[in-house]
Amino acid sequence: MKKFNSAATGILFSALGFIPAQASTPVVFTVDTSRTHQKIDCFGASDAWSMRFIGEMPQQTQEDVARLLFSREVDSNGNPEGIGLSIWRFNIGAGSVEQNDSSHINPHTRTECFLTPDGTYDWSRQAGQRSFLHLAKKYKVPRILGFLNSPPVYFTKNGLATNTGRDGTYNLKEDKYNDFAVFIANVVTGLASHEGINLDYISPVNEPDGHWNWQGPKQEGTPATKYEIARLTRILDKEFQSRGIHTRIIIPESSDYRCMMSVHQTGPDRGYEIQSFFSPDSTETYVGNLKSLPRLIAGHSYWTNTPVEYMKVCRKALRDTLKKHNVGFWQSEVCIMSNDEEIGGGHGYDRTMKTALYVARLIHHDLVFANARSWQWWRAAGGNYKDGLLYQYKKPGSKSDTIVDSRLLWTLGNYSRFIRPGAIRLEVNREGTTDSDGATDPDGLMCSAYRNTDGGYVAVIINYSDEDIMTDIRGLGYGIWNLYRTSDEPEERLRLTGTTQNLESIMIPRRSVTTLTSGGIKAE
Template identity: 25%
Template sequence: MRPPRKALLAAACTLAAAALTGSALAPAQAATAHRPAPGPASARVWITTPDGTRTLSDAGTVDFTDAPSTAPTVVVDPSRTFQTMAGFGAAITDSSASVLSALDPQARTAAMRSLFSPTSGDGLDYLRQPIGASDFTDGPAYTYDDLPAGQTDYSLAHFSIAHDRARILPLLRQAEQLNPHLQILATPWSPPAWMKTGGSLTGGRLIDDPRVYRAYAAYLVKFIQAYRAAGVRVDTVTVQNEPQNRTPAGYPGTDMPSWQEAKVIEQLGPMLRAAHLDTRILGYDHNWTEHPNDAAATPPDETADIGDYPQQLLNSPAAAYISGTAYHCYYGDPSAMSALHKQFPTKDVYFTECSGSRSADPANTFSDTLKWHTRNLVIGATRNWARTVINWNIALDPAGGPHNGGCTGCTGVLTIGADGTVTRNAEYYTLGHLARFVRPGAVRIASTSFGTTGWNGQVEDVAFRNPDGSTVLVAHNENDNPQTFAVREGDRDFSYTLPGGSLATFVWKDDGSAARGPQQLDPTGWSATASTSSTTDVAADAVD
């Protein structure tokens, strides 16, 4: 994994349909002659500012009125629905388990409650769990079937999850006790070395042998079964983390071309069914776009995968067993997920990893992370069909460790000091603005958005409808100056002035009459173009 870009991305991106959207939805031109029975009376507001002076602070309520606003207006339209959300979270890596376990029991329980409790914490409910070692491992790399060089174990007689019993599994069980809605996505960084060319956990690929494909698929099934026997349910699995990262920097990693991943999944799918396991399989688990360094190192038998790995996989026979595709944030932009959804609309999209990273000036880390993660994950990923938003390490020490190779500037959701101090980082609040309010089973609904993932100084947003009928709108002011905008659902509006760079969540519930008011235009068939002197501006910065 690579730390995400911290610099602001492209300047203004112009939607070809922007003029149409503005004229069709402008408040002064909306029909106002007849208004039905009142809709929602008020919305509750929670806000986080980039200077950290307000962090998920309850800002009270803002009233809906019948008077249309002259400010740019976000029209929320529950009649147009998109993906059902699966959850939000991060990863209890071996490193995270190390620093959490070092806390005294009372402090550890408080930290876990702040992360997972739906009533007194963030309510995180989807975890990414490494299968064996990753770059964030507090000690030597390992798998669950390590053998001396030259030996093999096709029957997996030596398989054991003993490594995880001391620290990782107790934390996972505690997380599920705190939040019964918790789901887990499990991902390996490397198969056991005896299955690989080169005989190392770092680099190489699976040996092209039917015995190896069967053994590796069985290895993943045994992991799921062993975790279930230990009290932890694995809901989703991928077969390789970042399969196009062929040169991991000193940590476990595997070059797995799409044709090999397909062979593993063609074994894994039937094995899961035979074992009566309903664990879903996701494919790919890598960046929105292939990193140029990875593309440059592509072997001759993988050239078809360049910029096309998920498509190759979903066009293979293995697609019969694949529920969806998993993405990371370290190169490209979220629009890749919408492009894939358009090609394969019956397959889900998951966003499964993004680490925060320290800014060049550490004093700016909170602000930079809040803004980048909000634009690209909280709003960018969800507006591009992602069912999950999952960060990387849930907790690290102040130096961004412990780790074994890999990222040297990564940050966790929490920072835990040697003296037991626990600091909530910007990631805690970006995730919280979703997880605290968007309930299990919520559906994303249509909403006007003026901002872009590439930053254009406007207000960007995403909206959801909860199973209880409440509406959640998450909005971000991309400008450094305060901006006033309006929100309309049905025939009622409220106006709000959002401080510069701030993130806010609005929650309200209506009586059902709001759906009779103005609705959004369906943008099917619209396209985006970029028109600017900037060489970095791209149409893909559009959020939809």
């Protein structure tokens, strides 16, 4: 790998982002390594729904996709080959595929179910998704999570995996809670015995508090009250404990941060989730004493991203509520939605930095202001909507799909590739400000810093503005630092732009994300 030493030579390396100190006054960030915040568990994405199909494409196509998502290798020029996701979300299906058109669900978002009508299990199902479980294992992705959008159709009140024609209660028959827990446990043990795949986590419900109640043909899903979630979680924990299953249960995958700390567009039976699940005073819903349940709550970063000022306010309120009840937090799903008007809403895929920067700003706010321990995107691959890290489409006249990367993929990689499980977020301040949460100009520079378990440091700097901005980073000492950049420049897809022995006079180009790592990055 060719290295450049700007500190030693004083030469201008414009490609690396270094400029002479006298050219302008730098923005100064100071990292306080003695003041630490949350531990980072993982960064990830899910296999819904595209991996059902991509996982049955030619093996080379699958390998190419897996490399982009999971690899931590570097090429001959030192550029990362992939974004090194550290958690992979596997959608455990409810059986809408087997129902065909009677499922009331779009053909592209249906799922198969391992359970058959006669009560036996068919482990040949979900073949495409299982293929990517094995690819994740091949690349040593450290965590696998199984999530369910609906119970199997054999257990639901309306016989469907969608809530069409129902109210805001759980679409699970009263006498099927135990059967559902057994099904989940059987999937955990079945994947282990038949596939050699261990599920580290199970998420049994998904967006149960959504005011839309999961009606319509789009996808599998069901609402649930917090009382129903608590009932299921207790039964599932009992099943896991009786069978010696060490998989952890993650709940409730809330649709909106406001439902986690208060009530939003629904009733109190689907609100105050932090307090309800983790305060012993909430006797009907308290599950904080269950052995299978970490003191951790999962929620989705939808609907609270605009206006920009509210994004910070909402996350600080969430952080304060979490702190009061001593609960950790995972941001476990998000994509672009209709309210994200700054980038034109969700329709129409965008491979550029326009969407990538918008998401980078969101990642920064979730990590810095909500103290998220994990940050997970929705779909690993998608079609003509801003919900996939990869874009899957069909060229005119072609019989097969084409899958291409995006700046969104690589921008997530600015975090996921370098901030590894167990890293600790460090306090960052900007000279001239008094914001103890770190330096955040949502229209300019945003900086966060981390210390990995091997002692190496990582700093991620977003430049949301249309101007190049010079910066100094203080508090991390000297040594060999690598710089990796994602921008709309043709080759800048998490590209190694060079190395330096100090962190002074570093130019952060307009509309870009730059990651600085100490000690270099070695292929694993």
